[in-house]
Amino acid sequence: MPHRASPHPTHERDSPAALELDSVAVEIAGSQILHDISLSVRTGEVVSVVGPSGCGKTTLLNVVAGLVPVSAGTATVDSAPITGPGPDRTVVFQEDAVFSWMTVAQNVAYALALRRTPADEQRRTVTDLLELVGLGGRGAAWPKELSGGMRKRVDLARAFAARPKVLLMDEPYAALDQMTKQRLQQEFRNVVLSRTTTSMFVTHDLEEAIYVADRIVVMSASPGRIAAVHDVPFGRDRSPGIRTSAAFQDLRRTLMAAFEEAEAA
């Protein structure tokens, strides 16, 4: 499916594709999970992927993460084919993936430590990122001392610290309460905007999909394929107030219809 140019200035209209999926198919144990997925995500663009459960949205994210190989088609990041997991495509998982045996700071610095980044640079990055996700000064804490929402912030900071070309979000906030979720969505926006970041955000929450993304891909199941693509009519900065705006609710209704259609198909 050819991508539609977004009419909004969240990113350059002609900025290069950071992530390019071309006729991707995935077959696992003889059953077709993904069928003919073509999608191109521009540098700096946030694309959310929604769809009924079982539509393969997490599999799609795992293809980009390099955790699931494609059976047909090509998947490239900055024109380089994806052959396995790597720090240019970090993931925030739905499950709690914070390393509980490391302090918050050690968690955030993990990818940097693997690269042998100089210690003072690691420390600077950790301090900045913890500040950005609202965990300033909590670097020495153990994960067991943090709430679920705080641990998700550590996860995001750790994934972002690796400076990925594509940041992958796999229903990261599904298990959190509404208030915490909204705050984390806002922080996600702040983090993503703090540096040009391309992101794929998988969720089953339509409101979340609209709030965080520049473009929304609706998938349908058996086999998983792209049913529709919608642009989000909001710019870079998103105050919490947009959630109640008419444009937001209109898009929500449109997506709901597309979602139901996808589910029926």
Next chain:
Amino acid sequence: MTTTTPAHRTHHVERARSGRAPATWGRKALVPLAIVVLWAVVTETRLVAALFLPSPSDLVESFGDLRAQLLPALASSVGMTLSGFALGAALGVTMGLLMAYSAIARDLFGGILDFIRPVPVFALIPLFVLWFGIGRAPQITLIALGTSVVLGVTTLSAIRNVSPVHVKAALTLGATRWDVYRTVVVPSILPHLLGSIRVAAAASWGLDVAAEFLGAQSGLGYLMINRQQYLDTAGIVLIVLIYSTLALVLDLAIRKAEGPATRWTDRSSATGPVAGLLGAD
């Protein structure tokens, strides 16, 4: 999100715990103290014959009699047990780690380990005496075998329980297979492993006693059999108490070492999460 920070909460718990400490200690000492008093009363008054249960003063007397033999026996048993345990622990943990890392190691050792695991090690003592004769070699081998099998199996099962999402997270953050092993697998199994090491350490004293019963010429267990032949119950009880003390000291030493490695877990507190939930008065 609540505004109470967990740090504050921990602080409260700590304060509550330390405030309760004297009362808790008194309560904990009550039952052991009662047993000791009861023991002293029934034995010192000869309500129970010294042949069945010696009195505290019998033990002191026996200690005087056995002093010359006790020290070399103690040195011998401690040496045997510690070397057997250290050898077995090193072997078992290494085997478990190797099996987790490489499929070849798993194929090579996995089958044999599953085969040996259900065999009661004590049942091998007659064979060991036959193969290795009487002396240090069979004793150390027996303790090492018992320890290594237990630790090999628990290490492997601990590794199988490592959370896949942690491994996936590490891989996507740029970790190599070796990095995952070093930074995820080993640290996350460490608390579990240290627990098993404590169990194995306790078991190794038992293996030492059994080995000395059946074929040693020195050590505390050998001395015990020797005392049995003289109907010296006081001497036997004295040696039992020495074994208990030794096992307790080794356990304390391991727990001391455990502290920094398990600080991050919920169970690093003495009571653990479940006791904390159920222990409310």
